Amino acid sequence: MSGAERIEIRRLDASEARAHLDGLAAVLADCVDGGASVGYMTPFSHDDARQVYETYAAEVEQGRRLLLAAFLDEEVVGTVQVVYAPHPNQPHRADIARMLVHRSARRRGIGQQLMQRAEQEARAEGKTVLVLDTVTGDDAERLYERLGWTRVGVIPDYALYPDGRPCATTVFWKAV
Numbered sequence: 018m019s020g021a022e023r024i025e026i027r028r029l030d031a032s033e034a035r036a037h038l039d040g041l042a043a044v045l046a047d048c049v050d051g052g053a054s055v056g057y058m059t060p061f062s063h064d065d066a067r068q069v070y071e072t073y074a075a076e077v078e079q080g081r082r083l084l085l086a087a088f089l090d091e092e093v094v095g096t097v098q099v100v101y102a103p104h105p106n107q108p109h110r111a112d113i114a115r116m117l118v119h120r121s122a123r124r125r126g127i128g129q130q131l132m133q134r135a136e137q138e139a140r141a142e143g144k145t146v147l148v149l150d151t152v153t154g155d156d157a158e159r160l161y162e163r164l165g166w167t168r169v170g171v172i173p174d175y176a177l178y179p180d181g182r183p184c185a186t187t188v189f190w191k192a193v
């Protein structure tokens with residue numbers, strides 16, 4: 018990473034999320050285009066991705082999730098979410114979801130910074146038991162292991178890659 022690059026992780030409220038819809042959508046669309054299994058199938062357009070983040074912004078407004086974004090020289094290059102468990106018997110639990118870094122900005126520590134900040138923000142909101150799942154054998158799995166997440170196990174054929182091939186998922190948890 019060049020010394021001139023400035024990475025900043027920010028928690029976005031709903032209006033900030035709406036102001037950065039194009040940047041967030043560009044990151045999601047790039048990840049799907051790159052073959053990441055993050056919920057969506059190809060073809061997946063920038064407008065499709067904008068609609069997804071409009072929905073997330075509404076849920077941020079409703080207090081159902083936290084949305085973080087990574088900015089590199091003021092451009093959105095990554096994002097992650099803390100999604101609160103919906104039931105009253107899990108007030109202390111949340112999922113980490115939609116951890117995404119644009120392909121052009123990977124392997125410079127942005128994913129790690131996003132996760133560390135997501136854990137801090139979750140804890141500050143009283144969410145002390147976190148869960149996530151990720152494609153078995155992908156880059157994200159190493160990131161979570163490095164950051165101290167505990168592997169629960171692997172579920173075969175859990176989801177599909179954007180091109181329709183099946184993929185296994187690894188489930189992790191962490192107390193923060």
Ligand SMILES: CC(C)(COP(=O)(O)OP(=O)(O)OC[C@H]1O[C@@H](n2cnc3c(N)ncnc32)[C@H](O)[C@@H]1OP(=O)(O)O)[C@@H](O)C(=O)NCCC(=O)NCCS
Nearest residue numbers: 048053116117118123124125126127128129151156157159
């Ligand atoms: C998973 C993902 C978010 C990681 O983002 P990232 O910003 O590249 O993550 P990091 O830079 O923190 O770590 C990635 C690697 O870069 C290395 N790295 C970090 N800083 C570095 C630097 N300055 N120079 C060289 N390598 C560096 C890390 O050690 C790590 O190496 P490893 O994978 O061999 O263990 C990204 O690959 C991604 O968006 N993938 C597609 C979407 C996806 O699958 N998301 C997960 C859904 S659960």
